[in-house]
Amino acid sequence: MSTPVAIGIDIGGTRLRAATVAADGSVLERRGFETPARDENLLVEAVGDVVVELGPTLPVGVGIAALVTPEGIVRYGPNILVRDVPLAVHLGEVTSATVTIANDASVAAFGEQRAGAGRAREDVVLFTLGTGIGGGIVVGGELLLGRNGFGGELGHVVVCDEGRRCPCGSRGCIEAYASGTALGAIARERLAANDEPSLLREVGEVRGQDVSRAAEAGDDLARGVLEDAGHWLGVAAGTMANALDPELILVGGGAARATAPILLPAARRALASGLIGSPWREPPPLELAVLGDDAGIVGAALLAAERHARVVA
Amino acid sequence: MSTPVAIGIDIGGTRLRAATVAADGSVLERRGFETPARDENLLVEAVGDVVVELGPTLPVGVGIAALVTPEGIVRYGPNILVRDVPLAVHLGEVTSATVTIANDASVAAFGEQRAGAGRAREDVVLFTLGTGIGGGIVVGGELLLGRNGFGGELGHVVVCDEGRRCPCGSRGCIEAYASGTALGAIARERLAANDEPSLLREVGEVRGQDVSRAAEAGDDLARGVLEDAGHWLGVAAGTMANALDPELILVGGGAARATAPILLPAARRALASGLIGSPWREPPPLELAVLGDDAGIVGAALLAAERHARVVA
Numbered sequence: 001m002s003t004p005v006a007i008g009i010d011i012g013g014t015r016l017r018a019a020t021v022a023a024d025g026s027v028l029e030r031r032g033f034e035t036p037a038r039d040e041n042l043l044v045e046a047v048g049d050v051v052v053e054l055g056p057t058l059p060v061g062v063g064i065a066a067l068v069t070p071e072g073i074v075r076y077g078p079n080i081l082v083r084d085v086p087l088a089v090h091l092g093e094v095t096s097a098t099v100t101i102a103n104d105a106s107v108a109a110f111g112e113q114r115a116g117a118g119r120a121r122e123d124v125v126l127f128t129l130g131t132g133i134g135g136g137i138v139v140g141g142e143l144l145l146g147r148n149g150f151g152g153e154l155g156h157v158v159v160c161d162e163g164r165r166c167p168c169g170s171r172g173c174i175e176a177y178a179s180g181t182a183l184g185a186i187a188r189e190r191l192a193a194n195d196e197p198s199l200l201r202e203v204g205e206v207r208g209q210d211v212s213r214a215a216e217a218g219d220d221l222a223r224g225v226l227e228d229a230g231h232w233l234g235v236a237a238g239t240m241a242n243a244l245d246p247e248l249i250l251v252g253g254g255a256a257r258a259t260a261p262i263l264l265p266a267a268r269r270a271l272a273s274g275l276i277g278s279p280w281r282e283p284p285p286l287e288l289a290v291l292g293d294d295a296g297i298v299g300a301a302l303l304a305a306e307r308h309a310r311v312v313a
Numbered sequence: 314m315s316t317p318v319a320i321g322i323d324i325g326g327t328r329l330r331a332a333t334v335a336a337d338g339s340v341l342e343r344r345g346f347e348t349p350a351r352d353e354n355l356l357v358e359a360v361g362d363v364v365v366e367l368g369p370t371l372p373v374g375v376g377i378a379a380l381v382t383p384e385g386i387v388r389y390g391p392n393i394l395v396r397d398v399p400l401a402v403h404l405g406e407v408t409s410a411t412v413t414i415a416n417d418a419s420v421a422a423f424g425e426q427r428a429g430a431g432r433a434r435e436d437v438v439l440f441t442l443g444t445g446i447g448g449g450i451v452v453g454g455e456l457l458l459g460r461n462g463f464g465g466e467l468g469h470v471v472v473c474d475e476g477r478r479c480p481c482g483s484r485g486c487i488e489a490y491a492s493g494t495a496l497g498a499i500a501r502e503r504l505a506a507n508d509e510p511s512l513l514r515e516v517g518e519v520r521g522q523d524v525s526r527a528a529e530a531g532d533d534l535a536r537g538v539l540e541d542a543g544h545w546l547g548v549a550a551g552t553m554a555n556a557l558d559p560e561l562i563l564v565g566g567g568a569a570r571a572t573a574p575i576l577l578p579a580a581r582r583a584l585a586s587g588l589i590g591s592p593w594r595e596p597p598p599l600e601l602a603v604l605g606d607d608a609g610i611v612g613a614a615l616l617a618a619e620r621h622a623r624v625v626a
Contacts, residue, residue, distance in 0.1 A: 067590050075593040123460055137556065139452050146558020147436055148594040156555040156589045160474045160485075161548050170551075170587045172473075235474045238483075239552060242469040243450065245459020274483045276469045277380050280388040281461040 004028050006097075006308070007054045008301030009047060010104060010293075011035055011064040013079025013131075017293070018050045020058065021301035025115025027294055029054060040082040047087070048094040059097040061304030062087065063107035063296040065134075070149045072101035078132065078167065098308035102145060104128075104296045105253075106152045108289070109136020110143045111299025112250055116291040123246040126289060127154050127233065128253030129263075131208075132167065133175040136299075139244070143303060155179070157236040177232040178263075180208030180255040187211045187225045196221050212258035223262055230263035234270025234286070241284055242276050252289030260288050317341050319410075319621070320367045321614030322360060323417060323606075324348055324377040326392025326444075330606070331363045333371065334614035338428025340607055342367060353395040360400070361407040372410040374617030375400065376420035376609040378447075383462045385414035391445065391480065411621035415458060417441075417609045418566075419465045421602070422449025423456045424612025425563055429604040434560040438553050439602060440467050440546065441566030445480065446488040449612075452557065456616060468492070470549040490545040491576075493521030493568040500524045500538045509534050525571035536575055543576035547583025547599070554597055555589050565602030573601050 004020035008027075016035040020028040031050050036042035051060055064087075066077025072088020074080065091099040109118075109126035118124035122141045128134040135154025137144040144151045155175035156168055163172030164182070176182055184207040187200055198221035199214040200206050214222035237249050249271070251264065264286060272283045291298055317333035321340075329348040333341040344363050349355035364373055377400075379390025385401020387393065404412040422431075422439035431437035435454045441447040448467025450457040457464045468488035469481055476485030477495070489495055497520040500513055511534035512527040513519050527535035550562050562584070564577065577599060585596045604611055 067593055069593075075590070135556070139457060140455065142453065144452060144557065147560045147597070148558055148590065150590045150594060151556065151558035153555040153558075153589045156587070157552045158472060158548050158587065160476075161472045161545065163473075168589055172548075173587075232474065235471050235485075239470045240556065242466040243448070243464065243553065243556070244457065245461055245464035245466075247460045274469070274471065274486075276466045276481055277388070277461065277463045280380055280382075281463060284460070 002026055002028060004055060004058060006059040006061055006301040006305040007051055008297035008299070009050065009060065009062045010296035010300065011047070011062060011080070012104065013037055013065055013077070016046060017297060018054060019297050020054050021298055023305070025111065025298045025302060027297060037079065038081045040085050043082055044085065044087065044090045047091060051091060051094050056095050057097060058095070059304035059308035060091055060095050060099045061107065061300030061302070062101040063104035063300040064101065065104045068101050068103055068149050070145065072099060074101065098304055098311055100300070100304040100307050102143070102149065102303065103134065103152060105134030106136040106143060106145060107299035107303055108252060108295035109138055109152065109299065110303050111291055111295045112252065112289050113138040114302045115298055116295060117250050117287055117289050118248050121247040123244065124248045124250060125154070125240050125244060125246045126250040126252055127237070129179060129251060129255040129259065130253040131180050133179045134253065137244070154236065154240065157239055159232045159235045174232060174236040178229040183208040183211045183225055183229055186228070187222065190221055190225065198222065208255055209258065215262055226259055226262040227266045230266025231270045233263065234267035235274060237267060237271045237286055238274030241271060242274070246284050249284050249286045250289040251286065252295055256288055264288065315339055315341060317368060317371060319372040319374055319614040319618040320364060321610035321612070322363065322373065322375045323609035323613065324375060324393070325417065326350055326378055326390070329359060330610060331367060332610050333367050334611055336618070338424065338611045338615060340610060350392065351394045353398050356395055357398065357400065357403045360404060364404060364407050369408050370410060371408070372617035372621035373404055373408050373412045374420065374613030374615070375414040376417035376613040377414065378417045380463050381414050381416055383458065385412060387414065411617055411624055413613070413617040413620050415462065415616065416447065416465060418447030419449035419456060419458060420612035420616055421565060421608035422451055422465065422612065423616050424604055424608040425565065425602050426451040427615045428611055429608060430563050430600055430602050431561050436557065436559040437561050437563060438557060438559045439563040439565055440550070442492060442564060442568040442572065443566040444493050446492045447566065450557070467549065467553065470552055472545050472548045487545060487549040491542040496521040496524045496538055496542055499541070500535065503534055503538065511535065521568055522571065528575055539572055539575040540579045543579025544583045546576065547580035548587060550580060550584045550599055551587030554584060559597050562597050562599045563602040564599065565608055569601055577601065
């Protein structure tokens with residue numbers, strides 16, 4: 001039996017998932033329940049309880065779908081309705097070990113780099129596709145969090161100035177072109193714009209998963225939406241490849257697997273076409289992440305375990 | 314009198330500049346001549362001679378306007394006509410100390426971070442505006458070079474998919490919107506498109522510096538070109554700020570100072586408007602770099618000195 005090195009907790013807008021994690025990233029004992037996203041006290045209590053249950057002497061890593069400061073204050077997340085919660089301080093009251101809190105996509109990138117698709121790579125960029133788009137960056141084996149802890153917000157890499165309106169209020173972010181929400185919106189616009197036959201005409205309010213499903217069934221309009229989204233994702237990946245020259249670019253998140261068969265080839269073409277330095281380098285591989293829903297838990301736990309080891313060293 | 318810690322050499326398409334540099338980044342003894350950019354043997358010989366002259370026991374840092382591998386092979390630069398030159402190996406024959414070679418804008422970013430506008434900051438992003446646009450990134454106090462050494466190519470951050478044609482062959486890169494070359498091209502297009510009066514109508518083939526000069530004289534068309542270029546630069550800066558959350562974003566290079574009075578305010582507005590996480594953070598300051606033409610020499614020398622210290626430690 002593997003020994004747990006830390007607790008990893010992934011706080012999403014709807015589900016809170018926690019587990020003890022071994023040094024190799026394998027997930028041991030799990031817990032999961034609905035996120036009490038509307039009430040700070042309930043949220044803090046729920047996270048505290050799960051730590052006490054899983055092992056109050058273990059380092060605790062939390063990934064949360066929100067902006068988090070380096071001190072572990074949860075500032076804001078579009079689906080996390082609490083604001084400015086000093087979660088690290090609260091958790092410090094229930095555990096004697098290190099508490100580390102960061103954005104969920106950032107810790108997912110760390111998880112993939114340490115124990116997933118990026119194992120043995122030092123420089124990894126992850127885009128997470130879901131309702132929105134998040135991201136995480138590992139440089140030289142270290143998680144990049146930036147001055148305010150807000151680094152890795154790759155959903156807001158611009159692909160077209162003055163382009164589609166993004167939920168962030170700005171325009172032209174990749175999130176407005178390739179998130180699950182964007183896939184649904186773009187499909188609805190195209191259905192309204194012409195009479196092209198499509199399976200999606202049977203669907204009431206078309207959403208991202210309807211587009212993936214129809215594309216898988218061979219629907220041309222749906223495939224076109226995914227191909228274009230893949231192109232734009234590849235443009236964003238090209239920007240990051242030119243800026244960071246990473247070893248590997250990963251695509252993860254809830255919407256990644258279903259969209260990958262069409263999205264990834266289109267993204268790879270755009271990435272190769274936008275990359276500087278050809279023929280003196282190959283484009284970095286653009287691959288599906290492998291840890292799935294566990295990326296956040298694993299990454300948060302391994303980050304906490306490493307930071308704890310540095311503190312006690 | 315300060316003691317030199319290394320030799321810094323900046324190889325541009327037209328000028329080769331070299332100097333000994335002190336630990337605080339001050340430039341001591343200088344050399345400069347025309348770059349023998351067309352002939353590998355002449356280039357290698359010229360660089361070797363300057364090292365022997367300035368101090369063959371000092372670590373040597375070279376910044377060159379080209380793609381450079383981590384092993385110090387100069388792959389390609391649009392204005393450096395040699396290809397695949399193992400410059401580090403050649404220089405190893407004339408110096409007993411560490412030789413470090415990297416892209417000129419990358420070492421300039423390192424120079425600014427260690428001894429210029431970014432002193433006391435850990436995370437700095439530099440855009441260099443000249444004929445083209447280059448860049449460099451310092452993360453956690455370390456120069457980011459990436460897997461192939463090609464990191465920091467910020468001229469090829471995309472601001473508009475399928476937008477203006479970039480010299481790199483791709484479309485929509487910031488270099489196609491805000492380089493000196495782009496300023497001239499955009500001004501010429503606008504002059505041709507309408508009859509708006511402009512000082513630039515007196516100029517034969519309008520170039521970037523003509524645009525800055527006319528803007529300084531109050532010319533509306535020229536000011537509009539610079540404002541739009543500043544907006545696009547701010548969009549690119551916003552992408553990098555969302556991705557990296559740096560402490561500081563600098564604008565340097567030969568075209569920076571003349572364009573800054575109009576370019577920087579417009580860029581700051583676009584950066585603020587595209588930044589995620591407001592009001593929980595201020596936009597990173599977007600400032601003019603301070604080392605001017607010496608940034609490459611200083612950065613290359615300090616990088617070589619630090620690497621040498623690590624090797625001998």
